[in-house]
Amino acid sequence: MDKYKHRLATLRKEKGWITENLYMYKGFWHQSGRRFSIEAVMAIQDTFKAHPTDIYLATMPKSGTTWLKALVFALVKRNQYKNSSISTHPLLVTNPHICLPSIEAEIFRNTPTYVDGVSPRLFATHIPYTSLPQSIIKSGCRLVYLCRNPKDVLVSMFHFTNKLRDKSLGLMTFEEAFKLFSKGIMNNGPYWDHVKVYHKISLEHPKNVLFLTYEDMTIDTVNIVKRLAKFLGYPFTKEEEANGAVQEIVKLCGFKNLSEVNKHGNVREGMPNDVFFREGKVGDWKNYLTNEMSRILDEITEEKFHGLDISFRT
Ligand code: PAP
Numbered sequence: 001m002d003k004y005k006h007r008l009a010t011l012r013k014e015k016g017w018i019t020e021n022l023y024m025y026k027g028f029w030h031q032s033g034r035r036f037s038i039e040a041v042m043a044i045q046d047t048f049k050a051h052p053t054d055i056y057l058a059t060m061p062k063s064g065t066t067w068l069k070a071l072v073f074a075l076v077k078r079n080q081y082k083n084s085s086i087s088t089h090p091l092l093v094t095n096p097h098i099c100l101p102s103i104e105a106e107i108f109r110n111t112p113t114y115v116d117g118v119s120p121r122l123f124a125t126h127i128p129y130t131s132l133p134q135s136i137i138k139s140g141c142r143l144v145y146l147c148r149n150p151k152d153v154l155v156s157m158f159h160f161t162n163k164l165r166d167k168s169l170g171l172m173t174f175e176e177a178f179k180l181f182s183k184g185i186m187n188n189g190p191y192w193d194h195v196k197v198y199h200k201i202s203l204e205h206p207k208n209v210l211f212l213t214y215e216d217m218t219i220d221t222v223n224i225v226k227r228l229a230k231f232l233g234y235p236f237t238k239e240e241e242a243n244g245a246v247q248e249i250v251k252l253c254g255f256k257n258l259s260e261v262n263k264h265g266n267v268r269e270g271m272p273n274d275v276f277f278r279e280g281k282v283g284d285w286k287n288y289l290t291n292e293m294s295r296i297l298d299e300i301t302e303e304k305f306h307g308l309d310i311s312f313r314t
Contacts, residue, residue, distance in 0.1 A: 001039040001108065008032055014185045017161045017177070020169060022185060028128045028194070031187050036061075040104040041131050048103060050135040055232060056143040057100070057124040060194045061187060062156035063148035064214040066276040069096040069124055070253035072144065075229050076122060078249065091252055095262055095273045100124060105268075126188045129197040140208060142232060145198040148214035149312035150191050151285035151297055154181045156278065158288070163275050178293050182300060192304035199310055215313040218282050221250050255280035283314055 012024040022029040023038050030038035050056075057072060059065045070091055081089050090099050097105075102124045106112040125132070136143075158177040165172060184190025202211035210231045217224045225246055229235050236246055251257060255277065262273035289297070 001033065001037075001043075004039040004042045005032075007042070008038065011038075015180065017157065017172065017180065017186060018165050020166065022187060026128070026131050028131065029185055029187060029189050035105040035108060036102070036126060036187065037104070040107055041127055043107045044103055044127065045131065045133050048107065048133050048135065050133065050139040050141055051119065051121060052139045052141055053119045054121045054123065054136075054139065054141040056136060056141060057122075058129070058143055058145045058198060059124070059126060060147065060153060060189070060191050061126050062153045062160060064146050064217065065102075065124055065126075066096050066258070067214075067217070067253060067255070067280075068144065068146045068212075069100040070258060071225060071228065071249065072122060072232065073099045074249045074252055075225070075234055076120065076232060078234075078245065089252065091258070092261055095265070095267050095276070096253075096258065097267045097276070102126070128188060128194050129201055142208055142210070144210045144212060144228065144231070145202060146212050146214060146217070147195045147198075147310070149282070149285070150181075150301055151289055151294065152214070152282065153191060154178065154297070155285045155288045157181070157186060159278055160275060164271070174288055178289070182296055192300065195310065196304065196308065199308060213312055215282050219313055222246050225250055282312075 008023055014022050014024070014029065016022045016031055019031040019033065022031055024030075025038050025041065030041060032038050055072065055076070057065070057068050059068065073096065074089075074091060077090075087093075100122045104125060104127065106123075129137075154177060158172065158174055161177065162171050180186060181189070181191065184193070188194060198209070199211055202209040210228070212224060212228070226236060226241075229246075240246070259274070259277035259280070262277055265273045267273055267276075285294070
């Protein structure tokens with residue numbers, strides 16, 4: 001990580017959420033000195049090599065990453081765990097972030113899991129499309145992008161931040177979170193730019209990039225899971241559908257089940273399993289945003305997404 005430290009001095013800096021500062025790199029804000037950081041992005045660009053059979057899940061933080069990781073892991077590995085006793089399924093004993101790692105965390109391990117990974121290798125990332133290593137872009141692999149209503153992302157990130165924030169920074173107020181978010185300042189943000197680039201790529205490469213929303217996944221879970229399975233090359237057979245295999249995966253990966261499994265323990269030191277499970281609902285923002293805050297975010301969203309077919313069901 002230290003190898004990239006000297007580059008930070010030349011970058012624009014802003015107030016951070018979980019960490020003291022965020023740095024602007026290739027049009028996006030990144031924290032420093034830990035996983036999911038500017039150093040991770042640089043190290044990945046330098047060393048990571050994608051395989052054409054890889055599957056990537058890309059999200060802005062707090063857009064449903066944990067849920068999507070669970071669903072994709074369960075879908076792709078369903079035959080592997082078909083005959084094991086149901087209680088030994090990894091998702092019943094382990095956090096989805098362990099089952100399906102993020103490259104920004106793996107890159108700093110002594111032996112990253114992807115070194116000997118069986119095909120297809122499954123990875124997640126919060127890295128903006130424009131900063132992904134060329135090998136991911138050019139390898140022809142499949143990528144699922146999941147986005148969520150910005151107001152719920154803001155609220156979710158606000159809570160996550162106050163659970164994990166450096167103690168020296170004190171608690172963040174919601175007003176502070178709102179101000180930073182609406183200026184685009186958040187790790188991997190601006191939110192709108194992150195979404196827009198992946199949306200554009202999904203239109204240009206529909207066979208390689210699938211664009212989903214958390215809201216559709218919540219409202220229409222079974223159909224979205226079937227669509228996801230087909231896109232990834234693991235469609236459900238008629239027999240599986242008749243036997244309730246889709247519903248089984250939906251239940252296994254549902255908020256109720258995963259939040260129960262992850263009540264205790266840690267993903268790693270300082271990162272409790274339960275920090276990824278809060279409400280799991282669409283529209284919790286109504287409990288936090290004033291009318292004025294809501295109006296401002298609506299205006300920004302309308303302006304940024306103008307002419308694009310990006311909307312969030314309620
Ligand atoms: P990450 O990007 O840091 O990995 P991510 O999983 O995207 O976090 O965000 C957590 C959000 O997903 C939480 O939303 P909330 O704060 O509004 O409640 C969390 O509750 C929600 N979440 C986690 N697992 C599920 C699930 N199985 N179904 C629906 N929502 C979920």
